[in-house]
Amino acid sequence: MGDHHHGPAKGLSRWLFTTNHKDIGTMYLWFSFAMFILGGSFAMIIRAELFQPGMQLVDPLFFNQMTTLHGLVMVFGAIMPSFVGLANWMIPMMIGAPDMALPRMNNWSFWILPPAFLLLASTLFMDGGAPAFGWTFYAPLSTTYAAPSVTIFIFCIHVLGISSIMGSINIIATVMNLRAPGMTYMKMPLFVWTWLITAFLLVAVMPVLAGAVTMMLMDIHFGTSFFSAAGGGDPVLFQHVFWFFGHPEVYIIILPAFGVVSQIIPAFSRKPLFGYDSMVYATASIAFLSFIVWAHHMYTVGMPIAGELFFMYATMLIAVPTGVKVFNWISTMWRGALTFETPMLFSLGFLVLFTIGGFTGLMLSIAPADFQYHDSYFVVAHFHYVMVAGAVFSMTAAVYYWLPKWCGRMYNETMGKTHFWISFIGFNLTFFPQHFVGLAGMPRRIPDYALQFADFNMMSSIGAFIYGSSQILFLYNVIATIVAGKPTSDEKVWDGAEGLEWTVPTPAPYHTFETPPKIDPSHAHS
Amino acid sequence: MxxxxxxxxxxxxxxxxxxxxxxxxxxxxxxxxxxxxxxxxxxxxxxxxxxxxxxxxxxxxxxxxxxxxxxxxxxxxxxxxxxxxxxxxxxxxxxxxxxxxxxxxxxxxxxxxxxxxxxxxxYDFEDAEMDVLITGYQWKWKYEYLNESGENVAFFSNLRTPQSEIYNTADKGEHYLLEVDEPLVIPVDTKVRFLVTANDVIHAWWVPELAVKKDAIPGFINETWTHATEEGVYRGQCAELCGKDHGFMPIVVNVVSKEEYASWLSEKQAEAAEIKKLMAQTFSMDELMERGKSVYDRSCAACHGANGEGGLGKAIADSPIATGDLSGHLEVGINGVPGTAMQAFGGQLNDVDMAAVITYQRNAFGNNMGDMVQPIDVFNHKKG
The missing domain is CATH 1.10.287.90 (Helix Hairpins)
Incomplete structure (x- = not known):
């Protein structure tokens, strides 16, 4: 190509055939937002039905389809692709690379996603309805007792897995091979570190998930009995295989979120990240521990006591590296010069609420107490504190933080702050009362409940509508920024921000770092 | 503190x-x-x-x-x-x-x-004074008292809340969704061991106030126990998603004095002996239809519809099975359809109820076969 500089192609073919990391990142981000709205609408249906005791809007089977699709769409369609999109946009710009290492595969790993989710959503209109066995799809409810659409579901999971594996290989290859000279591993921004570790987790566990759904497929169509005791199999085997994937999966979701917050808190504290090295080690420890704690999701399946004890102790240990991270973030803020723009507000929201989710996680790790918490609304509250206030808040912070760099226009700060406060209040109103009903004995995944849970459920539903509608404000703010935001051409949009992405022009040109940047050796990680 | x-x-x-x-x-x-x-x-x-x-x-x-x-x-x-x-x-x-x-x-x-x-x-399962086998079914529980001398006592425990309360056409009662037709009865101050299993999908038996939650897994038997120190009525629910009516399979446990338990048990044993006697009887069409309707509402309506119109399961009205050969109909009812959600009801219903409900299905919802099934027919079919 030599000195042949070119901009994006015109029209639809730009997006269909693009191999540009920024274009692909943009598509991932928009796609994940669309899925966030879709999964959110399912949640609104759930909360509307649960607004009062009694069945009002949907029938119980449809309710189960909603809980199932809400979980699947949010985990696989919204949160995971959003962070892949962010990785696509930011990793090359953070390590001084011209693009991702495997650009054609990058295109493919995005473009197989929309058809997969279209197919998954289409199961709603199939005979027997969409999958109704929960996002954890325990056999035999998901095999012998499932609607015919389960076969489509299995196919979708395979496609999502392939997409994730390709995306991860790409990130690993990029980080390992395309760092600018002088950008050593211990100088990489923490977001790059957390994604590198996440990518290894993905490559390790997505094939396990593929194995689980393939065994389901065999049981359903080819007469095997992996998960049926009648043929010599074991339904609990499914849960072991699923959670061997599923537990690393939750760290796959949260580690990039840690990375984002580790970029934003120093920027608005105007002070370098405290304990960079220990942050890297803590991330690696969390990743390692994630492989040996899966059965804490299964304390009630009837494990022998030795198993219960092992998984309890191992799970409790996760509190140590997670604590280290929280302490480091707070030390970063300590004696800084703090300002509270929208990205910082969402990061602080993350810090407070994720820590609460961490505490309930610690409580859940205690096996004997978990016998009471397990499969109750306490668990629902716990994982929404880490998934929504953890992953989604951090993703939202990331969008506000980098949006000016992406489009060269500033978002409306007042609207951003309003978005934060409505989200924060709505979120807590939704999920805090769920701790109470869970402890008081309300099981999860039920379409109707006993009368003593009515008030808290109504609160929860009101909170959910508030949180849900605040996302419309977010969408409006982002579109308004792109279309008519105040133009900015400062390379460093935020005065405290550090890192290579802030050395390129604003808005970031179509191609960046075609020649590698010089890394100042005295300058540690950003 | x-x-x-x-x-x-x-x-x-x-x-x-x-x-x-x-x-x-x-x-x-x-x-x-x-x-x-x-x-x-x-x-x-x-x-x-x-x-x-x-x-x-x-x-x-x-x-x-x-x-x-x-x-x-x-x-x-x-x-x-x-x-x-x-x-x-x-x-x-x-x-x-x-x-x-x-x-x-x-x-x-x-x-x-x-x-x-x-x-x-x-995890100390030693020294249990009595055993109860708990089996989860879509969407009810079966309790079976093991090792008690005399007639074997086993029964199903179904949701008692009427559909009218669930669908808001009647006022909801005090124990809405947490009430059953036949509660589990256990004596106070006794270590009761529960053997927990399931017939179809995974369920979980959870009674918060008895500090028991255990998964009920088809093909495997889990054990757990409780030792209630206070008499009372304790309520719980299935805690593992088990399909459409997961939210509608509550658990009620009556913890009663040891004397009360003994008299309750002997009453249940007498009832079981009575059923045994009924098995040898011949019933009239009206008797079968009346009994059959109540069995249908309890055991079939959730999947096949209150009027046999179908739903999760196939329609009964005008169905080739309910309007076809009698022994084919008995076969489906007793042994279920393997690989589908249609369970084998032969182990869930006694022969009298089975005879009644098959008769009912063949003569209700517009089906008009005019034939009758007696308990002895069910017994013979089971024998092959």
Whole structure:
């Protein structure tokens, strides 16, 4: 190509055939937002039905389809692709690379996603309805007792897995091979570190998930009995295989979120990240521990006591590296010069609420107490504190933080702050009362409940509508920024921000770092 | 300490609760323990241990939380740029990192010790005085008293809340969704071992106040136990998603005095002997239809529709099976359809009920076969 500089192609073919990391990142981000709205609408249906005791809007089977699709769409369609999109946009710009290492595969790993989710959503209109066995799809409810659409579901999971594996290989290859000279591993921004570790987790566990759904497929169509005791199999085997994937999966979701917050808190504290090295080690420890704690999701399946004890102790240990991270973030803020723009507000929201989710996680790790918490609304509250206030808040912070760099226009700060406060209040109103009903004995995944849970459920539903509608404000703010935001051409949009992405022009040109940047050796990680 | 702890929690939550109490006053006044915010220590020693453990860990988390958030909010307030501070530049300290790795580790050990001892207490299955086999079905529970002398006692426990309450055409009762036609009855001050399994998908038997939650897994038998120290009625629900009516398979346990239990048991045994006698009888069409309707509503309507119109299962009205060969119909009813959600009801219904419901299906919803099934026909079909 030599000195042949070119901009994006015109029209639809730009997006269909693009191999540009920024274009692909943009598509991932928009796609994940669309899925966030879709999964959110399912949640609104759930909360509307649960607004009062009694069945009002949907029938119980449809309710189960909603809980199932809400979980699947949010985990696989919204949160995971959003962070892949962010990785696509930011990793090359953070390590001084011209693009991702495997650009054609990058295109493919995005473009197989929309058809997969279209197919998954289409199961709603199939005979027997969409999958109704929960996002954890325990056999035999998901095999012998499932609607015919389960076969489509299995196919979708395979496609999502392939997409994730390709995306991860790409990130690993990029980080390992395309760092600018002088950008050593211990100088990489923490977001790059957390994604590198996440990518290894993905490559390790997505094939396990593929194995689980393939065994389901065999049981359903080819007469095997992996998960049926009648043929010599074991339904609990499914849960072991699923959670061997599923537990690393939750760290796959949260580690990039840690990375984002580790970029934003120093920027608005105007002070370098405290304990960079220990942050890297803590991330690696969390990743390692994630492989040996899966059965804490299964304390009630009837494990022998030795198993219960092992998984309890191992799970409790996760509190140590997670604590280290929280302490480091707070030390970063300590004696800084703090300002509270929208990205910082969402990061602080993350810090407070994720820590609460961490505490309930610690409580859940205690096996004997978990016998009471397990499969109750306490668990629902716990994982929404880490998934929504953890992953989604951090993703939202990331969008506000980098949006000016992406489009060269500033978002409306007042609207951003309003978005934060409505989200924060709505979120807590939704999920805090769920701790109470869970402890008081309300099981999860039920379409109707006993009368003593009515008030808290109504609160929860009101909170959910508030949180849900605040996302419309977010969408409006982002579109308004792109279309008519105040133009900015400062390379460093935020005065405290550090890192290579802030050395390129604003808005970031179509191609960046075609020649590698010089890394100042005295300058540690950003 | 824990009593005080509870009061503190209540104090903190008071304003929030009051607000909603006012908004919602009256509608649910009849139900017990409205707006409960915490776990119940329940009616067993194990439940008390779990509750104590739960509160200990809760307070440790609260203390850590207050410290961590305290530092954070101090920083948010005093280290803001608008106060004209100059940011410090420090960014690492190995000593501090080691401290906040080691200290939490010891706190965790402090938590692990009581957790381990409570777990050992729960896993002590020895010296059970009686056994009950609990089987989860979509969407009901079956209880079978093992090792009791005399006639074998086994029965199903179904949701008693009428559809009219669920679909809001009637006022909801005090124990809405937490009431059954036949509760499990166990004696007080007795270590009762539960053997838990399932017939179709995975369920979980959970009664919070008895401190029992155990998965019911088809093909495997789990064990758990309880030792209630107080008489009373304890309510719970299935805790593992098990399909359409997962939310509608409650558990009710009556813990009664030992004398009351003994007389209840002998009554049930007499009932079982009565059913045995009925098996040898011949019934009229009207008797079969009347009994058949109540069996249908209880056992078939959830999937096949209240009027045989179908739903999760195939329609009964005009169905080739219900209007076809009698022995084919008996076969489906008794042995189910393998590989589908149609269960083998031969083990769930006694021969009298089976005969009645097959007769009913063949002569209701517009089906008009005119034939009858007697208990002896069912018995013979089962024998092959």
């Amino acid at each position: 824990f009593l005080r702890a509870k009061r503190l929690t209540a104090l903190a939550l008071g304003p929030v609760l009051m607000l909603f109490g006012l908004l919602h006053a009256g509608t649910v006044a009849a139900a017990a323990k409205v707006n409960e915010v915490n776990m119940s220590p329940g009616a067993t020693d194990v439940g008390q241990s779990i509750f104590d453990l739960h509160m200990t860990i809760f307070w440790i988390c609260v203390i850590i939380g207050v410290l961590v958030f305290g530092v954070m909010f101090y920083s948010i307030y005093y280290h803001r740029k608008s106060r004209g501070v100059t940011p410090a530049t420090f960014h690492e300290s190995t000593k501090v990192e080691i401290a906040w790795t080691v200290v939490p580790f010891f706190i965790l050990i402090g938590m692990a010790v009581p957790a381990t001892s409570t777990l050992l207490e729960i």
